[in-house]
Amino acid sequence: MRWTDGFIAADWGTSNRRAYRIDASGKCVDEFEDHKGVLAIPEGGFPTAVAEIRERLGDLPLLLAGMVGSNRGWKEAPYVPCPAGLDDLAKAAIRVGDREAIVPGVSYIGNGRADVMRGEEVQVLGAVAAGLVGHEAVVCHPGTHNKWVQLRKGNIHNFGTVMTGELFSLLKEHSILADFLQGPVEPNDAFKRGVQAALDRGLLPAQLFGVRAGVLLGQAKKEDAASYTSGLLIGTDVGIGMTFPLAARVAIMGRPELTKLYAAAVELAGRESIELDGEQSFLAGIIEIAKRIS
Amino acid sequence: MRWTDGFIAADWGTSNRRAYRIDASGKCVDEFEDHKGVLAIPEGGFPTAVAEIRERLGDLPLLLAGMVGSNRGWKEAPYVPCPAGLDDLAKAAIRVGDREAIVPGVSYIGNGRADVMRGEEVQVLGAVAAGLVGHEAVVCHPGTHNKWVQLRKGNIHNFGTVMTGELFSLLKEHSILADFLQGPVEPNDAFKRGVQAALDRGLLPAQLFGVRAGVLLGQAKKEDAASYTSGLLIGTDVGIGMTFPLAARVAIMGRPELTKLYAAAVELAGRESIELDGEQSFLAGIIEIAKRIS
Numbered sequence: 399m400r401w402t403d404g405f406i407a408a409d410w411g412t413s414n415r416r417a418y419r420i421d422a423s424g425k426c427v428d429e430f431e432d433h434k435g436v437l438a439i440p441e442g443g444f445p446t447a448v449a450e451i452r453e454r455l456g457d458l459p460l461l462l463a464g465m466v467g468s469n470r471g472w473k474e475a476p477y478v479p480c481p482a483g484l485d486d487l488a489k490a491a492i493r494v495g496d497r498e499a500i501v502p503g504v505s506y507i508g509n510g511r512a513d514v515m516r517g518e519e520v521q522v523l524g525a526v527a528a529g530l531v532g533h534e535a536v537v538c539h540p541g542t543h544n545k546w547v548q549l550r551k552g553n554i555h556n557f558g559t560v561m562t563g564e565l566f567s568l569l570k571e572h573s574i575l576a577d578f579l580q581g582p583v584e585p586n587d588a589f590k591r592g593v594q595a596a597l598d599r600g601l602l603p604a605q606l607f608g609v610r611a612g613v614l615l616g617q618a619k620k621e622d623a624a625s626y627t628s629g630l631l632i633g634t635d636v637g638i639g640m641t642f643p644l645a646a647r648v649a650i651m652g653r654p655e656l657t658k659l660y661a662a663a664v665e666l667a668g669r670e671s672i673e674l675d676g677e678q679s680f681l682a683g684i685i686e687i688a689k690r691i692s
Numbered sequence: 693m694r695w696t697d698g699f700i701a702a703d704w705g706t707s708n709r710r711a712y713r714i715d716a717s718g719k720c721v722d723e724f725e726d727h728k729g730v731l732a733i734p735e736g737g738f739p740t741a742v743a744e745i746r747e748r749l750g751d752l753p754l755l756l757a758g759m760v761g762s763n764r765g766w767k768e769a770p771y772v773p774c775p776a777g778l779d780d781l782a783k784a785a786i787r788v789g790d791r792e793a794i795v796p797g798v799s800y801i802g803n804g805r806a807d808v809m810r811g812e813e814v815q816v817l818g819a820v821a822a823g824l825v826g827h828e829a830v831v832c833h834p835g836t837h838n839k840w841v842q843l844r845k846g847n848i849h850n851f852g853t854v855m856t857g858e859l860f861s862l863l864k865e866h867s868i869l870a871d872f873l874q875g876p877v878e879p880n881d882a883f884k885r886g887v888q889a890a891l892d893r894g895l896l897p898a899q900l901f902g903v904r905a906g907v908l909l910g911q912a913k914k915e916d917a918a919s920y921t922s923g924l925l926i927g928t929d930v931g932i933g934m935t936f937p938l939a940a941r942v943a944i945m946g947r948p949e950l951t952k953l954y955a956a957a958v959e960l961a962g963r964e965s966i967e968l969d970g971e972q973s974f975l976a977g978i979i980e981i982a983k984r985i986s
Contacts, residue, residue, distance in 0.1 A: 574855075601935075603856055604852050604855075634896075
């Protein structure tokens with residue numbers, strides 16, 4: 399069987415899944431996205447959830463990536479340690495049946511740290527394969543958990559996860575600041591003040607309380623609080639990213655509403671950045687993996 | 693009327709209230725604590741809630757401190773700006789009726805920061821009045837929001853609030869780490885490793901994700917995660933506290949289960965500390981204020 403004669407690729411995460419039908423020429427000819435993420439699939443429900451994908455996109459081989467390969471997913475695909483490239487991911491992909499394979503995530507252990515990713519590795523290495531990112535580069539991949547990925551020789555050499563998106567959600571939904579954080583977040587002056595303050599480093603849990611105190615004492619506008627707080631969190635995040643050995647430019651990959659915020663923060667940190675589309679990179683990466691597991 | 697002929701003092705916070713009957717000699721002769729904090733009192737319910745205190749402790753003048761003086765409390769007592777001492781608090785206390793007064797909180801604006809406190813000021817200045825803390829000192833007051841208070845000439849000169857307790861609660865109740873944080877927190881080796889890691893500063897949102905990754909990759913024990921994470925947060929907090937000009941020893945005031953954790957972290961930061969009882973300090977402070985408003 400040659401997977402590249404036509405197959406279905408899926409980026410199957412915690413909350414969502416996106417599936418693509420790829421034809422023999424490597425073109426995406428059909429696709430869908432829904433909220434049937436891994437956490438929405440009941441125990442024993444993966445065969446049905448997988449059959450559903452084939453009903454919608456065709457009876458083709460299936461190459462899956464993301465949390466579907468975690469211990470809460472369909473079948474666990476153990477992490478591949480850094481340094482990891484497309485060859486390593488393809489080699490460690492696990493089979494479920496003859497026509498289904500799951501791409502593993504990547505782990506890092508070193509410098510007293512441990513870290514894991516599942517799903518971002520396909521996008522990052524896909525961007526390298528597509529020539530969108532150089533072989534020696536840093537990729538920033540914002541989301542619930544932002545990833546800073548250090549590439550060397552085109553492989554994932556090291557990476558660090560920052561809980562930025564989740565911290566913002568926790569503060570917005572459950573904290574004493576909730577009432578202040580309901581407005582839109584924009585890369586405006588308030589956001590930039592937050593980034594600038596956070597780049598000084600190490601004061602975040604104090605600066606967060608200052609959001610409330612500043613408004614109470616008339617030193618800040620309540621309508622600026624959401625952007626300012628996002629700036630504090632993303633500025634802290636970018637400060638952490640700057641501890642990685644950097645290429646001249648940082649590639650920021652993800653949804654545009656997030657990449658524009660990170661791009662503004664990276665600029666304030668004195669670095670250039672380019673913004674990349676995550677979906678295009680995923681497709682480039684998964685097609686390269688499919689070629690290698692045929 | 694002389695307030696010190698016998699009065700009721702109350703530390704009335706967001707979630708709890710503690711009321712004390714003080715006799716003419718300045719001794720606490722009766723007291724109670726309940727969960728009728730400010731947020732539990734319905735609109736217009738303060739007269740009833742106050743009458744209840746007198747029913748339990750006697751028909752005496754009432755001197756209140758804490759969130760009862762906020763815009764969500766009985767009557768707003770505007771913040772007194774730093775530097776603030778007991779004379780300033782007494783002078784700015786507001787009357788509700790002839791026999792009820794509310795002590796204001798303290799605000800700080802400066803160095804691009806704004807901060808507020810309500811309730812801790814009575815304890816901190818009370819500790820100074822009682823000779824438990826020197827006139828040039830730093831007091832650490834852990835709780836939902838930890839306060840670092842810089843004393844100069846016996847007045848509150850500057851202070852900073854750190855959201856440590858609230859962040860730990862958010863992570864424990866609502867985050868991806870929730871499952872890892874249900875165990876007890878102790879000043880053990882795991883806690884100390886967390887403190888040590890956090891004293892390097894600026895990496896907190898990355899170190900938090902590392903708690904999960906470390907357990908997943910077998911680099912850390914799940915049963916250590918709560919203490920380690922508390923160490924990360926308290927270590928970050930103490931790192932912020934160390935930015936205040938310090939006396940030789942830090943006085944740590946509050947509940948013993950919290951002060952022992954902060955004392956361990958302060959020691960790792962290379963400073964000495966003493967642990968103080970917050971209730972005793974509150975009584976010393978409120979009696980001094982009562983003397984001044986007679």
